[in-house]
Amino acid sequence: MSAIVVENLSKVYPVAVKEPGLKGTVQHFFHRTYREVKAVQAISFEIEPGEVVGFLGANGAGKTTTLKMLTGLIHPSSGRVNVAGYTPFQRKTGFLQKITLVMGQKQQLIWDLPALDSLRINAAVYNIPDRQFQQQVDELTEMLALAGKLTQPVRKLSLGERMKAELLAALVHRPQVLFLDEPTLGLDVNAQVSVREFLREYNQRYGATVLLTSHYMADITALCQRVLVIHEGQLIYDGSLEGLVDRFAPCREVKVELAQPYPPEKLALYAELEAIEGQIVRFLVPQEILTRTVAKILTDLDVIDLAVTEPPIEEVIGRVLKAGLVV
Amino acid sequence: MHRIFRLAHTILSVYYAYMLEYRAELLFWVLSGSLPIILMGIWTQAAQSGQFGLGAIDFARYFIAVFMVRQFTVVWVIWEFEREIVEGKLSFRLLQPLNPFWHHFASHFAERFARLPFAFGLLALFFWLYPNAFWIPSFGNLSRFAIAIILAFTLRFLMQYTLAMFAFWIERASALEQFSFLFYLFLSGMIAPLEQFPPFMREIVLWTPFPYLIYFPASLLVGLPVDFGRGLLVILGWSTGFFLICRWLWQKGLRQYSGMGA
Numbered sequence: 389m390s391a392i393v394v395e396n397l398s399k400v401y402p403v404a405v406k407e408p409g410l411k412g413t414v415q416h417f418f419h420r421t422y423r424e425v426k427a428v429q430a431i432s433f434e435i436e437p438g439e440v441v442g443f444l445g446a447n448g449a450g451k452t453t454t455l456k457m458l459t460g461l462i463h464p465s466s467g468r469v470n471v472a473g474y475t476p477f478q479r480k481t482g483f484l485q486k487i488t489l490v491m492g493q494k495q496q497l498i499w500d501l502p503a504l505d506s507l508r509i510n511a512a513v514y515n516i517p518d519r520q521f522q523q524q525v526d527e528l529t530e531m532l533a534l535a536g537k538l539t540q541p542v543r544k545l546s547l548g549e550r551m552k553a554e555l556l557a558a559l560v561h562r563p564q565v566l567f568l569d570e571p572t573l574g575l576d577v578n579a580q581v582s583v584r585e586f587l588r589e590y591n592q593r594y595g596a597t598v599l600l601t602s603h604y605m606a607d608i609t610a611l612c613q614r615v616l617v618i619h620e621g622q623l624i625y626d627g628s629l630e631g632l633v634d635r636f637a638p639c640r641e642v643k644v645e646l647a648q649p650y651p652p653e654k655l656a657l658y659a660e661l662e663a664i665e666g667q668i669v670r671f672l673v674p675q676e677i678l679t680r681t682v683a684k685i686l687t688d689l690d691v692i693d694l695a696v697t698e699p700p701i702e703e704v705i706g707r708v709l710k711a712g713l714v715v
Numbered sequence: 716m717h718r719i720f721r722l723a724h725t726i727l728s729v730y731y732a733y734m735l736e737y738r739a740e741l742l743f744w745v746l747s748g749s750l751p752i753i754l755m756g757i758w759t760q761a762a763q764s765g766q767f768g769l770g771a772i773d774f775a776r777y778f779i780a781v782f783m784v785r786q787f788t789v790v791w792v793i794w795e796f797e798r799e800i801v802e803g804k805l806s807f808r809l810l811q812p813l814n815p816f817w818h819h820f821a822s823h824f825a826e827r828f829a830r831l832p833f834a835f836g837l838l839a840l841f842f843w844l845y846p847n848a849f850w851i852p853s854f855g856n857l858s859r860f861a862i863a864i865i866l867a868f869t870l871r872f873l874m875q876y877t878l879a880m881f882a883f884w885i886e887r888a889s890a891l892e893q894f895s896f897l898f899y900l901f902l903s904g905m906i907a908p909l910e911q912f913p914p915f916m917r918e919i920v921l922w923t924p925f926p927y928l929i930y931f932p933a934s935l936l937v938g939l940p941v942d943f944g945r946g947l948l949v950i951l952g953w954s955t956g957f958f959l960i961c962r963w964l965w966q967k968g969l970r971q972y973s974g975m976g977a
Contacts, residue, residue, distance in 0.1 A: 462974055463969075500736045509729050513812060
């Protein structure tokens with residue numbers, strides 16, 4: 389049975405519209421007009437238990453709204469959702485015991501108290517026996533390298549430590565399905581790496597299902613085998629990360645180091661020229677003629693070195709998100 | 716049962732620790748409730764003329780009792796709930812298998828234990844300055860006061876929590892509280908004991924929830940005559956009413972919630 393099943397899920401919000409200026413303000417006060425915003429439009433997908441799936445989309449594409457519907461925080465306008473065998477919006481205890489949501493820009497820990505106090509509340513709320521709670525906290529503290537930090541007031545922790553403590557609080561009841569909304573937001577590179585490693589280890593150790601949104605492509609490439617891409621509320625891609633690159637980046641970059649300089653007009657006969665820096669030339673070659681072109685370059689030109697690379701994934705995904713390329 | 720006891724114990728102890736973080740603020744919060752002490756000065760002066768039915772000492776005792784009742788029943792849940800809605804912080808609460816009501820109720824309850832030592836300190840100071848006003852309530856009155864004060868706090872909390880539910884629709888639900896505070900101020904007995912109201916008006920007011928928030932427990936403490944049985948019934952009736960409306964609004968409101976900013 390799938391851990392997450394989403395069928396034709398939609399969410400429509402009414403949003404008040406206000407014209408700028410005094411006239412607009414007065415009009416807005418006496419007569420409020422609303423327009424409907426289709427935040428999510430009939431999306432469908434399934435996620436199997438233990439999968440780690442990246443959820444990509446530009447700001448306002450509908451990622452967070454979808455996560456809110458999957459965690460039962462908001463009610464869908466239409467469609468069907470099933471998470472861990474439950475309908476999220478009913479917020480049954482069994483459902484809440486099985487899921488968690490981590491929001492990088494929000495915190496649940498009590499600011500003025502040590503994190504351990506908030507964890508004790510969570511243990512009591514989730515009805516975790518004392519011994520099991522201690523075991524869980526010890527294990528997660530070790531995985532997150534948080535030893536000695538849980539007894540300090542949360543406000544005294546660094547941003548990275550606080551995010552790790554938030555993760556600990558969100559996982560202390562050992563949920564099976566994790567929804568992570570920008571879990572590495574604002575963290576430095578080292579903290580990002582350690583959060584990423586922790587998530588990978590958590591997934592492997594407990595077989596948890598993870599749906600992750602992030603603007604840091606490194607999070608996605610390090611953790612996700614599969615990605616969902618949402619654009620203006622519609623799901624435009626569901627498949628492997630490599631597949632996304634293949635589909636949306638049909639060119640490869642061929643970097644050639646030549647033994648002698650050649651005139652650009654001659655080089656341009658082989659493929660589109662991306663750049664020429666002395667004797668180092670970079671071509672952009674469509675994938676279907678890649679082998680032929682490389683062979684021709686090697687035969688015709690005096691080549692010292694040749695390398696074929698994929699364009700950076702950030703660039704590909706940026707292009708997909710910007711253009712909303714529909715598959 | 717064991718789970719509920721453990722949950723209550725943990726939440727109360729953590730929120731108590733949280734409240735104790737604000738040592739200096741606690742004193743000012745207690746002092747901010749000293750309007751009854753100011754009114755006491757006015758009424759005891761006025762009582763010298765002898766046309767109010769109660770003597771100067773009676774007024775002094777009544778208003779010090781009002782001060783203590785306010786310390787036991789002060790509620791601010793609407794501002795916290797409103798903030799949770801507007802900032803989307805309610806989301807975290809909704810993710811847990813415990814109704815957020817209990818978090819708020821526990822934090823208010825725990826705050827009493829942090830606040831009361833300061834309040835009792837002020838009470839001692841008051842009696843040191845005005846030894847004539849000192850009195851010891853009978854055991855019976857004290858017991859009835861204890862019941863009335865717990866019920867008064869619960870009713871006040873339920874009333875404000877019910878208004879807080881409107882934050883799902885209007886975001887600044889605290890405006891409703893500020894409006895209803897007007898009724899609270901005049902009808903609860905905070906400004907004047909209900910004995911000073913015209914009889915027909917007093918009879919009407921006694922069917923509203925307001926006098927049971929201050930006048931009723933304060934009168935029990937100082938020994939003014941009140942109908943204890945009727946008082947309990949009115950409190951329970953209003954509490955049940957507010958509880959049901961609150962639950963209904965909660966269910967409706969959740970459908971409205973959009974988790975703003977989160």
